Amino acid sequence: MEKENILEVKDLSVSFNTYAGEVKAVRGVSFELKRGETLAFVGESGCGKTVTAKSILRLHKAPFAVIKEGSQIICDGKDVLALNKKELCKFRGDEVSMIFQDPMTSLNPTMTVGKQIMESLRIHKGLNKKEAREEAIKMLKMVNIPSAEKRIDSYPHEMSGGMRQRVMIAMALACSPNILIADEPTTALDVTIQAQIMDLMRELKEKMNTAIILVTHDLGVVANFADRIQVMYAGQVVERGTAREIFYDSKHPYTWALLSSVPKLAKEAKQELYALKGTPPDLILPLNCCPFASRCEYCMPICKERNPFETAITDTHKVSCWLQHPNAPKVKSFYDREVQ
Amino acid sequence: MDQVIETLKNADNILEVTDLCKFFKAGRKQTLKAVDHVSVSIRRGETLGLVGESGCGKTTCGRTMIKLYEPTSGKVVFDGKDISTLKGKDLLEFKKNVQVIFQDPYASLDPRMTIGEIISEGMDVHFHLSEQEKNDRVADLLNKVGLSAEYANRFAHELSGGQRQRVGIARALAVEPKFIVCDEPISALDVSIQAQVVNLLIKLQKEFGLTYLFISHDLSMVKHISDRVGVMYLGSMVELASNYDLYDKPLHPYTQALISAIPMADPDGEATRERIKLEGEVPSPINPPPGCKFRPRCRFAMPICEKEAPQLLEVEPNHFVACHLCHQKNQ
Numbered sequence: 001m002e003k004e005n006i007l008e009v010k011d012l013s014v015s016f017n018t019y020a021g022e023v024k025a026v027r028g029v030s031f032e033l034k035r036g037e038t039l040a041f042v043g044e045s046g047c048g049k050t051v052t053a054k055s056i057l058r059l060h061k062a063p064f065a066v067i068k069e070g071s072q073i074i075c076d077g078k079d080v081l082a083l084n085k086k087e088l089c090k091f092r093g094d095e096v097s098m099i100f101q102d103p104m105t106s107l108n109p110t111m112t113v114g115k116q117i118m119e120s121l122r123i124h125k126g127l128n129k130k131e132a133r134e135e136a137i138k139m140l141k142m143v144n145i146p147s148a149e150k151r152i153d154s155y156p157h158e159m160s161g162g163m164r165q166r167v168m169i170a171m172a173l174a175c176s177p178n179i180l181i182a183d184e185p186t187t188a189l190d191v192t193i194q195a196q197i198m199d200l201m202r203e204l205k206e207k208m209n210t211a212i213i214l215v216t217h218d219l220g221v222v223a224n225f226a227d228r229i230q231v232m233y234a235g236q237v238v239e240r241g242t243a244r245e246i247f248y249d250s251k252h253p254y255t256w257a258l259l260s261s262v263p264k265l266a267k268e269a270k271q272e273l274y275a276l277k278g279t280p281p282d283l284i285l286p287l288n289c290c291p292f293a294s295r296c297e298y299c300m301p302i303c304k305e306r307n308p309f310e311t312a313i314t315d316t317h318k319v320s321c322w323l324q325h326p327n328a329p330k331v332k333s334f335y336d337r338e339v340q
Numbered sequence: 341m342d343q344v345i346e347t348l349k350n351a352d353n354i355l356e357v358t359d360l361c362k363f364f365k366a367g368r369k370q371t372l373k374a375v376d377h378v379s380v381s382i383r384r385g386e387t388l389g390l391v392g393e394s395g396c397g398k399t400t401c402g403r404t405m406i407k408l409y410e411p412t413s414g415k416v417v418f419d420g421k422d423i424s425t426l427k428g429k430d431l432l433e434f435k436k437n438v439q440v441i442f443q444d445p446y447a448s449l450d451p452r453m454t455i456g457e458i459i460s461e462g463m464d465v466h467f468h469l470s471e472q473e474k475n476d477r478v479a480d481l482l483n484k485v486g487l488s489a490e491y492a493n494r495f496a497h498e499l500s501g502g503q504r505q506r507v508g509i510a511r512a513l514a515v516e517p518k519f520i521v522c523d524e525p526i527s528a529l530d531v532s533i534q535a536q537v538v539n540l541l542i543k544l545q546k547e548f549g550l551t552y553l554f555i556s557h558d559l560s561m562v563k564h565i566s567d568r569v570g571v572m573y574l575g576s577m578v579e580l581a582s583n584y585d586l587y588d589k590p591l592h593p594y595t596q597a598l599i600s601a602i603p604m605a606d607p608d609g610e611a612t613r614e615r616i617k618l619e620g621e622v623p624s625p626i627n628p629p630p631g632c633k634f635r636p637r638c639r640f641a642m643p644i645c646e647k648e649a650p651q652l653l654e655v656e657p658n659h660f661v662a663c664h665l666c667h668q669k670n671q
Contacts, residue, residue, distance in 0.1 A: 044530045044531065044532060045530050160621050161394075162621055163621070190393040190394055190557060191393075191557065191559060191598060191601040191602060191603075192393060192597060192598060192601050192618045193393075193621065194601070194603070195601040195603075195615065195617070195618075196617070196618070198603075199617070217530065217531055218531075218603065219531075219605040220560075220602070220603025220604055220605050221603045222605075223603065223604060223605050223606055223607045223609075223610050224603065224604075224607060224610035224611065243607045244607055244608070247605060247606060247607050248607075248608075257532060258531065258532070259605060261531050261532045261534070261535035262531060262535075262560065262605055263538075263560045263561055263563065263564035264560070264605075265560055265563060265587060265602065265604065271564075272539050272542070273535040273538055273539055273564070274535060275532065275535040275536040275539050276532040276535070276536075279500060
């Protein structure tokens with residue numbers, strides 16, 4: 001049975017007003033998320049993945065960041081962009097919640113972790129102090145924090161990085177939201193702790209049937225976790241597909257570059273890694289061409305004149321690249337060349 | 341005869357560390373054992389990788405080796421000379437020969453100096469060059485690290501992270517060192533920029549015959565760049581082997597867990613791969629558990645592990661492990 005869409009984003013554009021000019025950080029991103037599904041945003045820093053994720057919660061401050069007209073975010077039948085302040089408060093935390101990148105700075109250092117978890121429980125569920133505390137202890141146990149009854153009265157500085165990230169997850173899941181946005185949840189952590197946190201998120205996802213948007217630059221983390229992946233570059237989605245399609249049958253040169261710049265464990269040491277030349281385009285300038293054209297090995301004249309449209313390869317796999325045009329030369333990915 | 345072979349073997353070691361300890365005072369009666377009896381030697385021209393979770397003493401170890409910290413005890417011999425006894429000219433010579441590339445390219449460049457000044461500062465101390473020679477050398481170095489010469493007049497804030505790290509590398513190379521400690525040089529950078537910097541480091545090593553100590557928590561990158569890899573846990577070296585041995589057949593339970601936790605960009609492989617889960621987190625280095633420090637998290641903990649700290653012994657040729665289990669198997 002086809003699952004229903006819980007989130008639909010259409011043509012989302014977000015700009016920041018700076019002294020240098022208008023930075024168009026997100027340029028016409030559309031995607032949908034089904035109930036209980038995991039979608040990953042992958043790309044280099046500054047490609048607009050976090051900005052996209054944050055706009056779903058409307059977390060950008062108004063005069064500096066503008067969600068452009070024509071953008072549409074529909075969550076569970078509600079138009080998020082039309083919500084007023086009060087409705088927005090209800091929406092955040094209750095229906096969609098977020099885990100931030102750095103657990104060291106995103107918890108309030110002056111409040112015990114228990115109080116921070118209880119806060120959302122009391123606001124959204126209307127529990128009294130005692131009930132909220134019990135619920136908070138339950139949440140801490142669920143994220144595997146040892147001796148939760150004691151730990152609930154600890155301050156964030158008394159905890160390690162992994163534990164703080166667990167608290168963040170407990171806080172985000174306290175009101176059992178439909179969608180959880182995890183913005184680089186493991187970037188600040190060690191590999192062993194990263195594995196623990198990813199296992200925990202997988203477990204909770206199955207238990208609570210939460211849809212997850214995972215924002216990350218680490219393709220390794222995504223491989224085993226995401227159902228679908230969306231590769232972003234310069235504020236646009238350049239390729240999207242299921243995890244298998246992206247990893248084994250990717251079509252966009254940028255995805256190839258991302259995949260080959262990570263060293264493979266099976267590969268000979270000290271060989272040259274594939275390194276992308278140049279830097280991402282300046283997002284202040286208008287982009288009328290393919291944003292990746294200046295760094296692309298397979299750049300053709302048309303790439304510098306027009307932005308490619310999205311070509312569907314299968315129902316789920318879509319690529320924005322002129323190489324998919326029927327008249328384009330057939331090229332082989334350098335990523336495939338390496339694997340063979 | 342054995343002794344002769346031993347000396348011959350040692351002849352090509354650029355750095356020999358024996359029983360190095362670095363303790364910090366933490367409060368009135370407590371000491372934090374950041375580096376606890378580490379012995380390792382680094383061969384000329386090789387890259388030794390140093391991995392471990394944060395707080396395991398990798399950085400302290402690297403810094404103590406090159407006298408940025410004064411060791412609490414132990415001996416470090418660089419190029420045949422004990423570094424604790426160096427004075428005057430010899431000390432200056434030592435400092436010229438070892439350089440560091442720091443982790444955070446945003447914090448390790450002086451914001452008030454131009455890139456040219458940053459790179460040439462070391463040359464002023466060690467070489468006597470005219471202004472013209474200096475500028476030529478700076479331009480030359482900038483070209484070597486893949487930046488154009490006009491960057492010499494810019495300031496650090498005008499550069500991107502990858503460019504700054506290139507400046508950090510140029511600064512280290514400016515005094516013609518033999519040995520460079522790369523302290524997490526890529527962790528603050530983006531994936532595609534990481535590849536650029538690592539390629540540059542490998543290229544420079546070939547060109548100048550440099551020796552690297554490559555400290556990182558990114559295990560796949562360490563495998564890529566290193567000849568040998570040491571794994572640290574709570575201040576001690578638990579395993580030391582060539583990178584193929586270490587990644588293909590890790591012997592220490594901690595190394596096994598670390599390697600199985602590396603995320604791989606391969607959905608099918610990930611689904612079938614067996615993962616060793618490590619429970620809990622690294623204990624505090626102020627009060628490490630007695631005996632083997634890894635015991636509380638170890639799957640194979642035995643009674644002896646609680647009583648005795650295992651020594652780092654050679655169980656296979658050039659494969660050193662500090663684990664009672666591996667030692668017993670080997671007997």
